[in-house]
Amino acid sequence: xxxxxxxxxxxxxxxxxxxxxxxxxxxxxxxxxxxxxxxxxxxxxxxxxxxxxxxxxxxxxxxxxxxxxxxxxxxxxxxxxxxxxxxxxxxxxxxxxxxxxxxxxxxxxxxxxxxxxxxxxxxxxxxxxxxxxxxxxxxxxxxxxxxxxxxxxxxxxxxxxxxxxxxxxxxxxxxxxxxxxxxxxxxxxxxxxxxxxxxxxxxxxxxxxxxxxxxxxxxxxxxxxxxxxxxxxxxxxxxxxxxxxxxxxxxxxxxxxxxxxxxxxxxxxxxxxxxxxxxxxxxxxxxxxxxxxxxxxxxxxxxxxxxxxxxxxxxxxxxxxxxxxxxxxxxxxxxxxxxxxxxxxxxxxxxxxxxxxxxxxxxxxxxxxxxxxxxxxxxxxxxxxxxxxxxxxxxxxxxxxxxxxxxxxxxxxxxxxxxxxxxxxxxxxxxxxxxxxxxxxxxxxxxxxxxxxxxxxxxxxxxxxxxxxxxxxxxxxxxxxxxx
Amino acid sequence: xxxxxxxxxxxxxxxxxxxxxxxxxxxxxxxxxxxxxxxxxxxxxxxxxxxxxxxxxxxxxxxxxxxxxxxxxxxxxxxxxxxxxxxxxxxxxxxxxxxxxxxxxxxxxxxxxxxxx
Numbered sequence: 054x055x056x057x058x059x060x061x062x063x064x065x066x067x068x069x070x071x072x073x074x075x076x077x078x079x080x081x082x083x084x085x086x087x088x089x090x091x092x093x094x095x096x097x098x099x100x101x102x103x104x105x106x107x108x109x110x111x112x113x114x115x116x117x118x119x120x121x122x123x124x125x126x127x128x129x130x131x132x133x134x135x136x137x138x139x140x141x142x143x144x145x146x147x148x149x150x151x152x153x154x155x156x157x158x159x160x161x162x163x164x165x166x167x168x169x170x171x172x173x174x175x176x177x178x179x180x181x182x183x184x185x186x187x188x189x190x191x192x193x194x195x196x197x198x199x200x201x202x203x204x205x206x207x208x209x210x211x212x213x214x215x216x217x218x219x220x221x222x223x224x225x226x227x228x229x230x231x232x233x234x235x236x237x238x239x240x241x242x243x244x245x246x247x248x249x250x251x252x253x254x255x256x257x258x259x260x261x262x263x264x265x266x267x268x269x270x271x272x273x274x275x276x277x278x279x280x281x282x283x284x285x286x287x288x289x290x291x292x293x294x295x296x297x298x299x300x301x302x303x304x305x306x307x308x309x310x311x312x313x314x315x316x317x318x319x320x321x322x323x324x325x326x327x328x329x330x331x332x333x334x335x336x337x338x339x340x341x342x343x344x345x346x347x348x349x350x351x352x353x354x355x356x357x358x359x360x361x362x363x364x365x366x367x368x369x370x371x372x373x374x375x376x377x378x379x380x381x382x383x384x385x386x387x388x389x390x391x392x393x394x395x396x397x398x399x400x401x402x403x404x405x406x407x408x409x410x411x412x413x414x415x416x417x418x419x420x421x422x423x424x425x426x427x428x429x430x431x432x433x434x435x436x437x438x439x440x441x442x443x444x445x446x447x448x449x450x451x452x453x454x455x456x457x458x459x460x461x462x463x464x465x466x467x468x469x470x471x472x473x474x475x476x477x478x479x480x481x482x483x484x485x486x487x488x489x490x491x492x493x494x495x496x497x498x499x500x501x502x503x504x505x506x507x508x509x510x511x512x513x514x515x516x517x518x519x520x521x522x523x524x525x526x527x528x529x530x531x532x533x534x535x536x537x
Numbered sequence: 538x539x540x541x542x543x544x545x546x547x548x549x550x551x552x553x554x555x556x557x558x559x560x561x562x563x564x565x566x567x568x569x570x571x572x573x574x575x576x577x578x579x580x581x582x583x584x585x586x587x588x589x590x591x592x593x594x595x596x597x598x599x600x601x602x603x604x605x606x607x608x609x610x611x612x613x614x615x616x617x618x619x620x621x622x623x624x625x626x627x628x629x630x631x632x633x634x635x636x637x638x639x640x641x642x643x644x645x646x647x648x649x650x651x652x653x654x
Contacts, residue, residue: 077640084647 062119064112065126065178068105068134069171075101076167083160091149091159095504098145098163102138105174109134122242123181130178132383132533133310137177137303139515140390141170144299146508147398151405151499153293156203166299169195173307180318182231182241185311189227189275192307193220196300200292212291219274219284227271233264246319265320265327275308278334278368279341282361286349289357294404297353298397301360302390309367313382316371331372332464338365339471346478351411355478356396359437362475363389369461369468370452377455380530384451387526388436388444388519395512396433398505399426405499413482418491423498427486429509436516438479439472444519451527598650602642609638 063070078097087093109131116127126134144166148157172191179185197220201213235241237260238249253261273281289297320327342362349355363385370381403410403419403426410416420427436445449472456465519526577584616623616631623630645651 077637080644081640084644 062117064108064115065117065119065124066175067108067112068126068138069174071101071104071108072167072171072174075104076164076171079160079164079167083158083164088158088160094159094163095145095149098167099142101167102142102145102170105170106135106138106142109138118180122244123184124175124178125180126178128533129314129379129383130310132379132530133177133306133386134174136306136383136387136390137170137173139387140299140303140306140394141166141173143391143394143398143508143512144295144303146504147295147298147394147401148293149502149504150295150401151502152409153295153401155406156205157293162199162202165195165199169199169299169303173303176307177310179311180243180314182234182243182246185315186228186231188307188311189271190224192304193224193275196220196296196304199296200288200300202293202296206291208291209293210291212288215284215291216288223271223274223281226267226274230264230267230269230271233260233267237261237264243315243318250320268315269330272308272312273334276305276312276364276367277361278364279338279361282338282341285361286354286357289360290351290353294353294397294401295394297356298394301356301397302386302393305360305364305367306386306390309371309382309386313371313379316374317378328372328374331368332461335365335368335372335464336467336471338362338368339468340365340474343471343474343478347474349478350413352400352413352416352482353397353411355413355482356393359475359478360393362471363393363437365471366449366452366468369464370455372464373455373459373461375455375459377451377458379533380527381448381451381455383530383533384519384523384527385448388448388516391512391515391519392433392436392443392445395429395509395516396437398509398512399430399433402426402501402505402509403498405497413485414489416482416485417489418486419498420486422491423501425506426498426501426509429513431483431486432513432516434479434482436520438476440476442517442520444516444523447520447523447527451523595653598645602645602650605638605641609635 075097078101079094082088082094082097109126112126113128113131116125116131118125118127145163148159148162148166169192172188172193172195175184175188175191179188197213197217200216201210203209231241234246237258238246240246240249249261270281272278274284277285289301292300316327339362342358342360342365346355346358346362349358367382367385367389370378370385400411403416403423408415410419416430420431432443436443439445439449441447449468453465453468456462456468612634613631616627620627
């Protein structure tokens with residue numbers, strides 16, 4: 054019997070390895086007497102993230118493919134990985150707030166954040182459906198636990214359980230889709246599936262078409278596309294605030310990376326019916342998300358609905374399916390990471406053990422009482438709404454121009470209309486920050502933790518930088534359009 | 538004639554046989570009901586709990602740990618079968634795998650997942 058061992062090239066999974074080692078060290082630290090030494094835990098978490106960053110950036114120059122074509126750390130994966138690692142790094146720093154420190158077991162928590170990041174990175178670089186599944190599960194299982202970290206609060210447990218049950222359900226759909234596709238094509242490699250579609254067409258066998266549909270449902274749950282969005286508001290509201298930001302930005306970036314790769318490598322961009330389906334989903338997602346966000350008073354819940362709407366904008370670029378798609382999706386995901394994690398970060402920085410200002414009325418006058426936090430929140434809101442000169446504007450511009458270039462004028466118009474609706478509820482937060490008197494007794498806001506300040510500052514600078522000089526970032530990302 | 542036709546025939550035959558024998562006992566068998574016969578059958582023991590009762594959450598933790606080591610075996614057996622061909626590389630790979638699992642076990646142990654109290 055002869056045995057062929059597939060080429061092992063650890064460089065392709067270097068970032069994941071670094072994070073796994075970091076997470077394992079954190080888990081061991083949580084057992085001993087160092088479990089309370091914040092500095093050490095922070096150093097391990099940030100250290101492994103820094104190594105992962107370095108390895109990802111190194112892969113930009115030398116893209117690698119390994120493990121019998123299951124993993125490809127190409128420029129496309131690098132682009133998404135940068136967004137994912139940024140989300141993780143910001144989350145690690147933003148979790149040092151007063152309220153979070155009061156209930157988080159920091160060592161275990163950081164370990165889980167890193168494990169979730171490993172899953173996300175695998176999603177970005179997976180080129181086989183099995184690897185996509187492994188990444189999806191690693192990320193999901195860690196996030197289920199992270200959502201329930203406020204163990205004494207019923208809403209957090211509700212979030213964890215709801216996310217777990219619906220997520221497991223969605224995983225079933227996804228896996229069944231993978232099985233059907235394997236049954237129809239006899240392969241799990243995206244590229245070989247692409248060859249199959251090239252010769253047989255997407256409706257060559259009903260088995261395959263049905264499999265793709267199930268796959269789409271599985272992804273729909275993860276990226277919260279209407280009509281699979283029902284879990285999002287409850288989960289984002291109940292989860293610890295920094296975790297909500299991480300969930301929204303990181304898992305969205307990862308799942309979109311895998312979705313784009315599957316659409317373009319496996320299913321093929323020229324399939325008309327596939328695009329028509331995504332067209333409908335994109336419009337539904339943008340409008341349902343934005344309209345429902347308008348009536349929310351709870352800011353966390355509002356951001357949850359807004360994250361649904363943002364998934365819709367990103368889908369617009371995927372519908373376009375042209376040379377602008379990849380770069381505009383990566384640009385959007387990067388921008389969304391900074392503005393969304395930042396917005397949740399400000400909310401958690403304003404929370405103390407006595408009071409968690411989550412209602413928009415409670416934010417009245419914060420712009421004067423906490424000028425820096427207020428300014429940061431205002432910038433995040435402007436960016437989410439897509440007001441120039443923030444990156445949020447450029448992100449929407451690229452996404453919609455991809456649609457226009459592909460001839461989807463109506464899709465772009467509907468997208469802009471949806472974005473106009475969103476301006477109302479984002480600016481409403483700004484109005485409360487600066488134009489309303491604080492009601493009743495003056496609240497003592499907690500002191501800003503330096504690490505949190507640094508993280509928010511970086512997020513603000515990134516948003517303004519990418520908004521003012523979008524060309525240079527976009528020029529880089531254009532080169533990321535080529536998939537290995 | 539497909540390779541699997543005999544398998545299908547066997548399925549059909551088994552289904553027929555089972556139904557046939559159940560039907561026979563239904564028709565011919567004597568029926569004497571009593572309270573003891575109505576109890577759930579637990580290999581002759583007198584049951585001291587109803588099956589609908591809630592049971593301890595700890596069973597879930599044990600089940601989780603069981604799954605981990607069960608899956609480990611799925612990897613270990615094929616690895617053992619081709620151990621010589623894989624050589625030192627395969628040995629090192631498996632060692633890494635087992636060390637990671639062992640770390641998980643240590644974590645669960647120290648966190649008290651194995652305590653029954």
